[in-house]
Amino acid sequence: MAQPSTARFGKFRVLLGDDATPIVYSAPCGFTSKSLTLTKDLTEVNLPDCADPDAVAWIGRDASSLSASISGEGVAAAESIETWLEAWENVESVPVKIEIEFPSPAKTITWTGLMHVSSLNPSAEQGGRVTLSVEMQSDGELVRVVA
Template sequence: MAAATTTKGGKVRVLLGNDATPTVYASPCGFTSKSLTLTKGLEETQVPDCTDPDKVDWIGRDAVSLSMSVSGEGVLASESVETWLDAWESIDSIPAKIEIEFPAKTITWTGNLHVETFSAEAPNGRRVTTSVSLQSDGEMVRVVD
């Protein structure tokens, strides 16, 4: 039996782009954990049995949309707080890359994301923490290098 090839959390990166040409991407400082969720929207249709109309129908499902959501949490770093606030305030989605690096390959999604939520938690006597959630705006193109 061969062991699975895995990666570490620091090899998953959320990079935000600027409006330069070409776009320059950087990973805002502060995340201690990240999460990536890929969602497929489905529509359901009852599919009847043509030879036995009284038979209970099975459900057929058709894919109608794809979506990506990204979230992260960690410390509220001075180096990145304005990057997050600018992205949240923007009426437009922002260019972004999501990378997962393995020893033999890197999977990268590139597209636009909206900063959906930005929150900060400030317990007395402890460091301020933050959590951010982002939602895809259109296609996130996947490349494997």
């Protein structure tokens, strides 16, 4: 049995871009968990059985739109809190790059595009540290490249 090639936590990167030309991307510090959710919205239609109109119809589905979201949480790092606050306050979406780097065979999947920081939630419990959870939603297409 062959073991699968998997990527480690540090090889899944969520990077925010600046407004320079060309865009410079950097990963804000502090995430201890992060996820990318790719969503396809579907429309549904009943597909009747032409040979037996009384038969229960199957549902046909057509893709109508694609969307992506990022969620992450971890410590509220002083090095990145202002980056997150500025992205959340920005009326415009911000440049984002998401990378997953696999070691062997060497392969990196990259998505780039624009996203809005839709939710920023600092929190803390007595005796603990301040944490931060972040939600981002795509604004238009995220372009995927595999290298």
